[in-house]
Amino acid sequence: MTGAEAVLKTASAAGVEVCFANPGTTEMALVNALDGVPIRAVLGLFEGVCSGAADGYARMTGRPALTLLHLGPGFANAIANLHNARRARSPVVNLVGDHATWHRASDAPLSSDIASLARPVSCWVRETKAPARVALDAAEAIAAAQEAPGGVATLIIPDDCQRGEAPGPAQSIPPVPPRPVGVDRIEHLAKQLRRGKNAALYLGGRALSERGQRAAGRLARATGCRMFSETFPARFERGAGLPKVDRLPYFPDWVASFLEGLQMLVLAAAVEPVAFFGYPGMPSRLTPEGCELLTLAALEEDVEGALEALADEIDAPPAERASAPLPPKPQMPEGKLTPDAVGTVLALLQPEGAIIVDESNTTGIGYFEASAAAPRHSLLTLTGGSIGIGPPCATGAAIACPDRTVINFQGDGSAFYTLQALWTQAREQLNVITLICANRAYRILQIESARAGVPEPGPKALSLTELSWPAPDWVQVAGGMGLPAQRADSIESLRGALGRALSAQGPHLIEVVL
């Protein structure tokens, strides 16, 4: 068997089911070996689509997909969304082809230092040295990606190691599971929470699963503490039947009023909140002065188990009796199609079990509140601030969950980074509805600039934050990629377009003109 066959047989035996690929000559042995394994091969027309799709897939399954990338330049194109995957702590396994070992010294045009590109976004990087080693390296990469809390593993495989003779696939290596939290810490935290201070649970990672939130809800009911999520959660289970969990706001002055008076912040698979950017005169750390910071579970620890143990320790009533009443549903908006109206229409129409990939940026500010009482859904956000995650992440989520409707609530500026994902959605006939929020601007940059004291930007500054000329025509863009598309410029037309898209199969795009 060749090294390439051994790698893919190893991956398949370890439970890998999908490969998001954009290959080249140095990956053709792996490409050809894909026909010999039950791994779905999905072509992305840009490497950032492959990496973002692997992230979305991992967020919905908890398991890694493969990406297949072409040497240093292919990997470089994938980096921005690997950065988001790293921040989401998504398990992802990158297979990167390289020149044959004997060809390296010639410094051929595509040669580069792939490992140096990979290190900043990867928790594990290795370059295979021999075909006899390659399957074992693949098994280790897959285990490393899944080691709690999850990360990006990058395996660089020279062409001759793919083509050379390998002894066979390697045995799967069981990944290191989340570490349990010790009884001492649970008892200490129970004592602290009982002191009746103004306390809050700060939830990230698996604390935002249904199980995590139910346990957190018991704690909140029993102690009166608040609970809120990270600003940009990787996956947040939400909607009817779950306790109401707030979300930490984005701007530091909003955070200051949100956290005012807080005396104790308990970290549950989240790290201490910091400002997204360094604003002059504002602190980097957002925890109020004098507020105690306690860790219930670090990122690599079993936060769901820890929340349950803590709730039991303080004798909190069980989840059934503790489930909070739902906030009221918002009214269907009337009048102009404002950003808030778009979010409210979406919240009112999204179906049971929807996966919402939210990269709507300024348009979606009101959506989080509006959707608190929506039917059960999963919310996936931009974890690493590197825009262009939405369309690929929605693609990967749809492949992970073919029976659920994926709605990509998407800023137009951000969509342009990875719009090739639409083509993959059409080719794979995925159930993704993309709502393009066509404000035809980088609105957040305009807002940040005004907040920094520049109310009237000059013509050059304006030209660098405006997309209005030429006005992008998203209906044509979608048509060119093979997707049916509609345009909505009023609340009525948005309701109609979304209703039609929801009752059809396959991908759709709606350009929402704001």
Ligand SMILES: Cc1ncc(C[n+]2csc(CCOP(=O)(O)OP(=O)(O)O)c2C)c(N)n1
């Ligand atoms: C990779 C990357 N490039 C550039 C930026 C800077 N940036 C942040 S938001 C943004 C514009 C977003 O525009 P859009 O998606 O239309 O949302 P809006 O702000 O208009 O709501 C830009 C360019 C970034 N965060 N990441």
